[in-house]
Amino acid sequence: MSVLGDDRPIRISLVGCGRISERHIDAITSNPKLELVAVCDELPDRAKAAGDKAGVPFFTSYEKMLDTAQADAVAICTPSGMHPRQGIMAAERGLHVISEKPMATRLEEADALVKACDIAGVHLFVVKQNRLNPSIQLLKRSLDAGRFGRIYLANTTVRWNRPQSYYDMAPWRGTWEFDGGAFMNQASHYVDMIQWLVGQVESVTARTATLARRIESEDTGVAILRFRNGALGTIEVTMLAYPRNMEGSITVIGERGTVKIGGTALNRIEHWEFAEYDDIDREAELLRAAPNPLSVYGSGHRPYYENVIAVLRGEAAAETDGREGRKSLELILAIYESARSEHEIALPLRAFSRESQRA
Ligand SMILES: NC(=O)c1ccc[n+]([C@@H]2O[C@H](COP(=O)([O-])OP(=O)(O)OC[C@H]3O[C@@H](n4cnc5c(N)ncnc54)[C@H](O)[C@@H]3O)[C@@H](O)[C@H]2O)c1
Numbered sequence: 001m002s003v004l005g006d007d008r009p010i011r012i013s014l015v016g017c018g019r020i021s022e023r024h025i026d027a028i029t030s031n032p033k034l035e036l037v038a039v040c041d042e043l044p045d046r047a048k049a050a051g052d053k054a055g056v057p058f059f060t061s062y063e064k065m066l067d068t069a070q071a072d073a074v075a076i077c078t079p080s081g082m083h084p085r086q087g088i089m090a091a092e093r094g095l096h097v098i099s100e101k102p103m104a105t106r107l108e109e110a111d112a113l114v115k116a117c118d119i120a121g122v123h124l125f126v127v128k129q130n131r132l133n134p135s136i137q138l139l140k141r142s143l144d145a146g147r148f149g150r151i152y153l154a155n156t157t158v159r160w161n162r163p164q165s166y167y168d169m170a171p172w173r174g175t176w177e178f179d180g181g182a183f184m185n186q187a188s189h190y191v192d193m194i195q196w197l198v199g200q201v202e203s204v205t206a207r208t209a210t211l212a213r214r215i216e217s218e219d220t221g222v223a224i225l226r227f228r229n230g231a232l233g234t235i236e237v238t239m240l241a242y243p244r245n246m247e248g249s250i251t252v253i254g255e256r257g258t259v260k261i262g263g264t265a266l267n268r269i270e271h272w273e274f275a276e277y278d279d280i281d282r283e284a285e286l287l288r289a290a291p292n293p294l295s296v297y298g299s300g301h302r303p304y305y306e307n308v309i310a311v312l313r314g315e316a317a318a319e320t321d322g323r324e325g326r327k328s329l330e331l332i333l334a335i336y337e338s339a340r341s342e343h344e345i346a347l348p349l350r351a352f353s354r355e356s357q358r359a
């Protein structure tokens with residue numbers, strides 16, 4: 001695995017200068033250990049605006065940026081369905097890949113990206129910045145320490161509002177090929193969180209509906225999960241909460257503890273109770289006073305890049321590498337498969353390669 005040993009800043013180029021790119025550019029340019037070397041967007045005005053603002057060269061051709069700009073890694077902030085192909089192009093040139101979530105919209109394409117990075121000997125990072133929220137970290141530590149005893153029930157709820165104008169902002173939004181629906185895009189952090197915290201999902205039953213938005217994919221859905229450890233789970237997602245975002249939360253109920261974390265972006269502790277005291281409880285108490293981030297994107301991109309730096313310097317393991325990022329994609333695809341077939345779907349899904357599909 002290629003690792004940067006010296007102390008020079010890690011050079012990063014970025015593709016896709018839309019909404020989320022600002023978080024990446026902020027995280028890169030505010031960190032002396034990182035250097036933004038180029039940006040690219042197929043829309044010339046966006047590319048130029050982002051390049052001029054950051055004081056770096058801009059490109060409208062991704063391939064040209066890859067071949068021209070001297071970078072160690074590329075941050076991919078384009079529509080989700082493009083991440084695998086653009087990631088593979090970067091890996092083939094020896095660049096580490098930082099992909100926005102979800103890493104792909106199809107499992108076989110996610111696998112192709114993981115494989116390409118393995119073959120090239122480069123790291124693949126999938127951005128799951130909410131995992132690094134201090135409140136979520138305390139919950140994870142409590143779970144890992146066994147403080148809950150047996151887990152009985154877990155829930156994640158995303159009741160947001162995305163008006164039609166949001167979907168109309170870009171042609172890729174709400175399409176199956178490039179985006180997916182509420183589960184794949186807006187709620188993907190929450191789906192990731194429930195499986196990361198509670199454990200492997202054994203089977204899922206789901207229903208989805210497109211009730212009010214003119215999009216290919218769903219604006220609303222529910223899923224029932226059965227976890228390998230015996231716990232049950234539910235996921236409830238809608239982009240139709242009237243008149244504005246109402247809730248984004250995760251709740252874990254166990255034998256000896258109950259925790260609910262909500263807030264704007266899974267940051268606020270709403271309920272925290274355990275049978276036995278642990279010093280983690282004091283940290284949780286202090287966190288209750290922390291302010292809410294202003295945006296549902298949260299404030300995790302800066303800490304996420306700290307992990308990227310540590311990994312590329314050979315000092316840490318990746319918080320979410322390709323294999324870790326793939327897990328929630330697989331669960332979301334199982335939810336879609338259940339909704340389509342009206343059957344319970346067992347995990348793991350079989351990821352057919354195009355060759356085996358033809359066979
Ligand atoms: N981590 C998070 O919390 C978070 C939040 C929002 C979005 N995202 C993810 O980030 C990605 C982008 O979302 P967004 O809201 O910023 O979308 P966006 O539409 O605002 O931006 C995407 C940009 O990519 C550009 N683009 C498209 N095809 C291109 C190509 N071939 N070459 C170069 N540029 C190209 C578009 O012109 C656009 O400017 C999605 O995968 C989304 O799921 C993650």
